Amino acid sequence: MKKFFTLVAISAIVTSCSQTSEQSVSEADLKLFLDEVEESNLKEGPIVSSAYWIGSNFITFDSQNIVADYGKRYTLKSLEDSKKAALFNDLETSPSQRRQLELLKSSFVMPPPFNDELAGELSSISTKLEAMYGAGEHCFEDGECFDLEAFEQIIDNSRNPDELLRAWQGWHEIGKPMRPLYMRMVEIGNQGSEELGYDGLSDLWFSKYDMPAEEFLEEIDRVWDEVKPLYDALHCHVRGELNEYYGDEIVSLDESLPVHLLGNMWGQSWSNIYDLVYPSSIETSSVDVTKIIEEKNISEIEMVEYAEDFFLSMGFEPLPSTFWERSLFVKPEDRSVVCHASAWNLDPAKNDLRIKMCIEKNEEDFITIHHELGHIFYYQAYNHLPTLFQGGANDGFHEAFGDLLTLSITPDYLKNIGFISEVEAEEVKEDAIGLLMKQALEGVVVVPWALMLDKWRAGVFNGETRQDELNQSWWDLRESYQGIKPPSNRSEEYFDPGAKYHIPGNTPYTRYYLARIMQYQFHESLCNGMGFDGPLHECSIYGNEYAGEKIISTMAMGQSAPWQDAFENLTGTRKLSGSSIVNYYEPLKEWLDAKNENRICGWSE
C-alpha cells in the first residue's frame, strides 16, 4: 500500500481570510497560501512519516501513543487547510491551482469533524485497529499460538480440510473485538465527511476519480459485466476439479466454494491450488519460481534486486542507497511489526523511499516485491512535482504498475534472468493454457473480490447495512460476486471483514480493482506499441525502452492532471475497459468453456 502524507500548513492567510469576506481573496493570497502549504508539507511531512514508520515497525504502547497524537494533529491541520482552500472557491485560478485546491479538500480517507476531541478519538481508534491487526495472533486451547504468517503457512500449503478449517477459523477470531471500534470510527468519519461537504464517507471515497461518484460506480460495474463470464468459467472449472479432489461432502457441485480450500486466507488468489485445478501441470513442465528461489539460494534482498533490475532495464533511475539501508525486508523475530507489505515515500525532497515487508522466499512474494517497487518507482518519478501533485493519477494507477510488470514475467524473461534454460523456456511456452491458468488464478480471481470489498464498506458507511447484519452482508456479497462461502456458520458474533488488513487499516480497496483492469489495458497497448506480434501472454516489456518511456512519462505526471489524461498518455484511450483482460485470457476461456461443457456452472445464493 501507498503511504503518503499530505501535510497542509496553518498559514498566515487564516488570519487575513477570517477577517475579511470571501470575495476579497486575491490571486496573491492564493499564491501565498499554496506556497505555505508546500513549505509546510516539505518540513512537517517527513516527521509525521517517521512517526508512522516507527509505529508500524515497532508496535508498542508508546509508539502507538505517538502515532495517535501525530495522526490527530496532522488531520486537524489538514482539515483547517481544506477549509482555507474553500475560501478560494469563487476566485479565478489557473487549472493547476484549482486542482491543488480540490486535492486539498478531497485527500481524506477517514476525516473527523473539525473538533479536537473527536479527532483524538478517531485517531486513537484507527491506530488501535491497525495495531490489533499487525500484532494479531490467536492461541488455541492447547496453548499453541499462531500469527497471520503462521496461519498462512497452513492455509497456503495444506490439503487437509480439518487443518485448513482450524487455521481459517483461528485467524478470523481476531475480527471480533474490532467490531465496536470499527463502527464508532465510521460514525465519526461520516460526520467529518459531511462537514467537508460530502454525503458521507461513501460519497467521499468515490468522488476522487475526476467524475461524479455515481458515474464512477456505474463505470466499474460496467467493466465487471465484461469480465464476469471469464470469472464464472474459471469458477466452474475450479469447483469441478476441487469436487473431484475433496468429494461431494466438502465441495458441492452447485454451491459456492468454501473459502478455506482455496490456498489463500481470503480466497483472493487461488494460485496455490494450481496443481489441483490443472492436473496436467504435473506431467507437462511448468515453472516453479519458489523452487528456483530455493535451489539458487536467492536471499530476500536479492529478490528485491531482481525486481529493481526489471525497472532499470526499461530506463528507470536506480534506487537510492537509503532504500537499501532503511527498508525492512525480513520479519524481525524480537518484536511485532505490521507485516502487510507497503511502500513508503517518507521524505520526497530527499528521495527517502522504503518498503516494509516480511519477505518469504516464494513466488507469491517475488510478485509482491514487483508490486511494491511499482509504488517506489512511481514516487521516484513524481517527487520533483509540488507535494500536492505527488500521487498516482488515481489510486488505481499507483497499484497498477508493479502488477503490470508481473505480466511480463514470461518464460523468456525467466530465461533472460537465468532462472530457467532456453530448452525449459521453449517447453513451458508450449503449454499456453498452463501459463494462462497460473496467471488467471491470481489475476482474474482477485477481480470480483476487489470490487465487492468496498461495496461492503459503502453499505456500512451509508447505513444501508444494519449494525446487526455486518457479517451477514460481508458473506452475502462474497457469495454474490465471488461464489465463495465461509467454511462454517458465521454469526454476528464474528466480524470477518476485520481479518483482512485493509478493513482495520482503512485502505480503500477499489484501487486494486482498477489496477487489475488497467494493467491489462496498459500491457496490451504497450505490447502493440512495441510492435510485439504474438499472443499477449508471451509479450514481456523487460528491457524495452519504448515501454519504459511511456510508463516513466505517465508516472512523472503524478496527480497533476485528471487520470484520464495519464491514461491517454499511456494507452491512447481515456476509458476503462474489460476488453484487454478478456483478450489476454481468450485462449484460456475457450479451453475452460470446452472443459465446462458438461458441467452445470453458477451457484445458488
Ligand code: X8Z
Ligand atoms: O495490499 C496489497 C499490497 C500493498 S498495496 C501488498 N495488495 C492487495 C492485498 O494484499 O489484498 C496487493 C494485491 C491486493
Ligand code: ZN
Ligand atoms: Zn500496493
